[in-house]
Amino acid sequence: IAGITQAPTSQILAAGRRMTLRCTQDMRHNAMYWYRQDLGLGLRLIHYSNTAGTTGKGEVPDGYSVSRANTDDFPLTLASAVPSQTSVYFCASALGGDQPQHFGDGTRLSIL
Amino acid sequence: AQSVTQLDSQVPVFEEAPVELRCNYSSSVSVYLFWYVQYPNQGLQLLLKYLSGSTLVKGINGFEAEFNKSQTSFHLRKPSVHISDTAEYFCAVIPGGSQGNLIFGKGTKLSVKP
Numbered sequence: 001i002a003g004i005t006q007a008p009t010s011q012i013l014a015a016g017r018r019m020t021l022r023c024t025q026d027m028r029h030n031a032m033y034w035y036r037q038d039l040g041l042g043l044r045l046i047h048y049s050n051t052a053g054t055t056g057k058g059e060v061p062d063g064y065s066v067s068r069a070n071t072d073d074f075p076l077t078l079a080s081a082v083p084s085q086t087s088v089y090f091c092a093s094a095l096g097g098d099q100p101q102h103f104g105d106g107t108r109l110s111i112l
Numbered sequence: 113a114q115s116v117t118q119l120d121s122q123v124p125v126f127e128e129a130p131v132e133l134r135c136n137y138s139s140s141v142s143v144y145l146f147w148y149v150q151y152p153n154q155g156l157q158l159l160l161k162y163l164s165g166s167t168l169v170k171g172i173n174g175f176e177a178e179f180n181k182s183q184t185s186f187h188l189r190k191p192s193v194h195i196s197d198t199a200e201y202f203c204a205v206i207p208g209g210s211q212g213n214l215i216f217g218k219g220t221k222l223s224v225k226p
Contacts, residue, residue, distance in 0.1 A: 004155075033213070040121075042202065042218040043156075058213060090155055098144050098163070098206055101214060103155035 003027070004104035006091050012110045013081050021076040021107050023091030031094045032074040033101060034058075034066060036087040043090065049074055050097060081111045114138050114207040118217035126225050127195055133188040133220045135203030142208030145186045147177055150200045150219075159201070162186065173197065198224045 007022045025032065030051045035043040035058075045058030049068040063085060065077045074093075078085055088108050092101040119134040137143060144163050148156040160171025167179040177188045186203060203217040 040218065043214075043216045045213055048213055092156075097213075100146060100158045100161050103148075103157070105155045 004091055004093055004102060006089075006104035006107050008107060009105070010108040010110075012112060015081055015083060015111055017081050019078045019081055019109070021078075021089055021091075021109070023074045023076070023104060024072050025074075025091075025093040025102075026072065027093060027095075027102065028071060029093035029095050029102070030071070031097055031099075031101075032068065033092040033094075034064070034074070034076045035090045035092065036060065036085075037090060037106070038087050046076065046089075083111045085109065086111045114143075114205060114215050116203055116205050116215055116217040118201075118203055118220050120220050121218070122221045122223065124223045124225060125193055128192045130191050131189065131193050131197075131222065133201050133203075133222065135186045135188065135217060137184050137186065137203075137205045144206040144208070145177075145179060146204045146206075146214070147171065147175070147186070147188050148202045148204060149173075150202065152199075156202065159188070193222070193224045195224050195226060197222060 004025045033048045034046040037043050044060045047066040049055045052071045088106045090106045091104045094101045115138045117136045125131050146161045147159040150156050160169045162169045162179045170176045175190050200219045200221045202219050204214045
């Protein structure tokens with residue numbers, strides 16, 4: 001079934017550790033996005049990529065990095081996790097910048 | 113900067129009653145508008161979208177929304193809700209001429225009671 005796969009589905013991590021959240025899509029979408037969802041704050045954009053080989057910063061990029069080596073994959077890395085990065089992380093993709101975004105099921109991350 | 117306001121954080125209704133979830137956005141030359149639904153422990157699913165054309169947009173699950181440019185609103189409606197509509201609903205905007213990044217409202221939790 002075509003769509004977006006995120007891994008892991010959940011993770012508990014010690015502060016200071018490095019963590020990479022994986023996101024893969026098989027819809028050949030050009031654009032991909034990473035959001036974090038926190039209670040009362042809705043979804044906030046962390047980083048985005050309009051096409052393979054390019055990335056951009058969203059609203060809350062500090063402490064996170066991304067790469068887009070190919071069309072399908074868009075990993076999000078926390079270089080040194082902090083408790084404030086405890087959140088639910090969603091990856092999304094879209095055919096183009098003005099098209100509806102399709103979301104994965106999320107990764108629930110707890111930093112202790 | 114563009115912003116999206118969902119006026120109600122929670123909306124409780126009884127089954128088979130009509131519902132309206134309100135959404136206003138800050139003005140822009142042009143915008144693309146979306147409503148997403150999130151069921152518990154799931155990702156977001158597109159309900160409907162307005163890109164251009166008719167201001168009344170019909171989506172999945174019997175929902176519809178009306179784009180009102182003068183009032184900068186995009187309210188979501190359903191004439192008769194079901195228990196299964198219990199979820200959180202997000203209004204989102206892509207400002208015209210932007211990178212295409214969605215700006216989300218903070219969500220409205222719809223609780224449908226029997």
